[in-house]
Every structure is written in C-alpha cells, then in structure tokens.
Amino acid sequence: MPSPEVEDNELDLRDMESCFERTFEDLVLAGRTHWIEHQVVDRDITVRGCLFRARYVPTFADRYVMYTPSATTCPICLQSEKWEPSIGIGDSKLASFLLSRGVGILENNFPYFRGQFLLCSVPHIPVFSIPQLEAIVNFVTVAAIQTVTFQMEGSGATVPAHAHASFFSEKLPIFDLSRIVRSSVEEVDISVCPDFPSSAFVLSSGSIRNRVNVTKQICEFLVANGLVYNWLIDVNGDIFIIPRTAEKSIRMNRKIGAATVGGIYLAYCDDSKLRNAESLRQLIWDRFQSFTAVDYEAALTDVTAPISLNEEILQHWHFES
Numbered sequence: 471m472p473s474p475e476v477e478d479n480e481l482d483l484r485d486m487e488s489c490f491e492r493t494f495e496d497l498v499l500a501g502r503t504h505w506i507e508h509q510v511v512d513r514d515i516t517v518r519g520c521l522f523r524a525r526y527v528p529t530f531a532d533r534y535v536m537y538t539p540s541a542t543t544c545p546i547c548l549q550s551e552k553w554e555p556s557i558g559i560g561d562s563k564l565a566s567f568l569l570s571r572g573v574g575i576l577e578n579n580f581p582y583f584r585g586q587f588l589l590c591s592v593p594h595i596p597v598f599s600i601p602q603l604e605a606i607v608n609f610v611t612v613a614a615i616q617t618v619t620f621q622m623e624g625s626g627a628t629v630p631a632h633a634h635a636s637f638f639s640e641k642l643p644i645f646d647l648s649r650i651v652r653s654s655v656e657e658v659d660i661s662v663c664p665d666f667p668s669s670a671f672v673l674s675s676g677s678i679r680n681r682v683n684v685t686k687q688i689c690e691f692l693v694a695n696g697l698v699y700n701w702l703i704d705v706n707g708d709i710f711i712i713p714r715t716a717e718k719s720i721r722m723n724r725k726i727g728a729a730t731v732g733g734i735y736l737a738y739c740d741d742s743k744l745r746n747a748e749s750l751r752q753l754i755w756d757r758f759q760s761f762t763a764v765d766y767e768a769a770l771t772d773v774t775a776p777i778s779l780n781e782e783i784l785q786h787w788h789f790e791s
C-alpha cells in the first residue's frame with residue numbers, strides 16, 4: 471500500500487484555502503444546511519480555571535423536529551452515493567485523496583460549528599482503521615482544518631455502528647490548555663493536560679503514522695480496560711485522547727458528546743416531548759442561559775475518567791512496536 475503521508479506536490483494547497491468555507495456557504499444558501507450564524511450565541515464559562523463555553527444553536531430545534539435516523543438502515547450508508555462530487559467538494563483533490571484511503575466527506579444538514587462537515591468511513595465499520603485515521607490527520611494538516619472530533623459507541627456517537635467524525639473551522643478550548651510531556655515513544659510525545667478536570671492525553675511530534683499508531687495502542691488499552699474514548703484533532707494534527715466512562719451524564723440527564731469534552735457545551739432538548747420548533751428554541755435558550763460551571767463540571771465528571779487515570783495509564787501501558 472502506498473504511503474498515505476501527503477506529499478507537498480500531491481495537493482495544491484492554494485486550491486484548498488477556502489474550499490470548505492465556500493461549500494458550507496453554498497449549502498446554507500441552498501437550504502440544505504440549517505445554520506443561522508448571527509443567531510448562534512456563546513457564553514464563557516470557567517470550569518476549574520479552564521475557559522470553556524456554552525453555546526446556543528437555534529437550528530438544533532429544527533434538527534429535533536426534522537431529523538429522525540432510520541432504525542433499520544444505516545443513515546450513513548444510505549448517503550454513500552454522496553462521497554462523489556454532489557456536494558461540490560467530492561471532486562477536489564483532498565476529497566479524492568481521502569476517498570482513496572476509504573474516507574468520504576458528507577454534508578451535515580444540522581451543524582453546530584461553522585463550516586462543519588462529516589468524515590465517514592466508506593466501509594460500514596464502527597471505528598476508523600489506522601490507514602483511515604492517518605489519512606484524516608494528513609487531511610487536517612494540509613487543509614488547515616481547525617478541529618476534528620470523533621465519538622464512538624458509548625462516547626456520544628449518533629450513529630455508533632458507522633465510524634464518522636466531524637470537522638469544522640472553529641478551535642476547541644481544550645487545544646489552548648497547557649500540556650506537560652510525560653513520555654516519548656517512536657519520537658511521539660505523550661502529554662497530559664494538568665489543568666483539564668479529567669484524564670486527557672495529547673500525542674504530538676513524530677510522524678503522523680507513528681502518532682496514529684500510538685493512538686491506536688493507547689485506545690486498545692483503554693477498551694481492554696472497559697473504557698471508551700473521544701478523539702479530538704487540532705490544526706497541527708495533534709491527537710487528543712479523552713478516556714470516557716459513560717455516554718450519558720446522569721446529573722444533566724443527557725448524552726454528552728465530544729464537543730462538550732473539548733470545552734464547548736451545546737444546549738439541547740433531547741428529552742423534550744415538544745415538537746414545535748419555536749417552543750423547542752425557547753427551551754434550548756432557557757437551558758443555555760441557566761447552564762452553570764457547576765453543571766459543566768458535573769457533565770464532565772459523569773462521563774470522563776478522573777485525572778488520576780493519567781498516572782495509571784502512564785505506569786501500566788507499554789508501547790508494542
């Protein structure tokens with residue numbers, strides 16, 4: 471198999487500069503993507519010294535009313551014909567590069583971040599393979615994508631049976647937290663985030679291939695110990711691994727996804743019996759307004775592993791080359 475490492479001459483970076491921003495705007499204008507940027511509201515929330523945010527997304531009310539995933543057919547496989555050029559980026563060199571590595575790009579009709587799309591495994595598998603993750607990290611660095619988030623079964627995925635990640639053009643607050651390098655394997659630095667309220671690992675430096683290999687090793691160790699995880703990838707291709715103990719916050723009575731773990735809490739209405747979009751918008755707004763730092767910490771601690779897990783993993787996990 472040829473190396474998925476992207477050569478500089480393989481992709482024309484100038485073509486990619488605003489490719490996804492343009493396509494996102496086109497989809498919004500065409501009414502295929504529900505996003506009203508000037509109505510999205512963010513509010514800073516400091517959680518144990520970390521500057522996080524809560525976000526109000528009015529179009530979540532429309533999502534709740536309009537989107538019902540099929541119970542019998544995989545909703546991602548149903549859209550697989552869209553890997554091809556239909557959304558205007560399928561014929562770009564980056565999309566072709568991803569597709570050749572088994573990763574397709576799909577529009578997200580109900581985004582919660584600016585410029586949000588989906589990266590999906592072409593085969594129906596629950597977690598991205600090593601070559602797929604390697605292609606995604608290459609894509610992030612070449613196209614200067616600000617954030618990729620991945621959630622699996624048990625860590626917030628809407629369609630857990632089919633691997634998919636979100637990419638978007640906003641940065642998550644966790645990326646700005648301080649890090650301490652604790653170990654180095656195959657030239658990959660393994661850092662922890664001492665200010666983050668929960669366990670978190672960051673893999674940086676080394677080749678992308680090695681970073682991905684170490685990621686998979688750590689994640690296999692987590693799964694063997696009864697945990698699941700979220701991946702967050704920043705614009706430098708640094709991979710954040712957040713071990714997860716639960717999908718749902720008991721105290722917040724809702725599923726917690728990767729964005730919340732990364733520092734942006736998205737107010738939602740997934741327990742509501744209401745089906746009127748205006749009423750739901752008001753409910754989401756009220757929940758956004760009343761959400762506190764205490765609530766944020768409860769949501770995080772209900773679903774992520776305590777910070778003491780950092781030491782346990784550093785002591786007991788060993789890289790197998």
Ligand SMILES: [Zn+2]
Binds near residue numbers: 545546548594631632
């Ligand atoms: Zn599928």
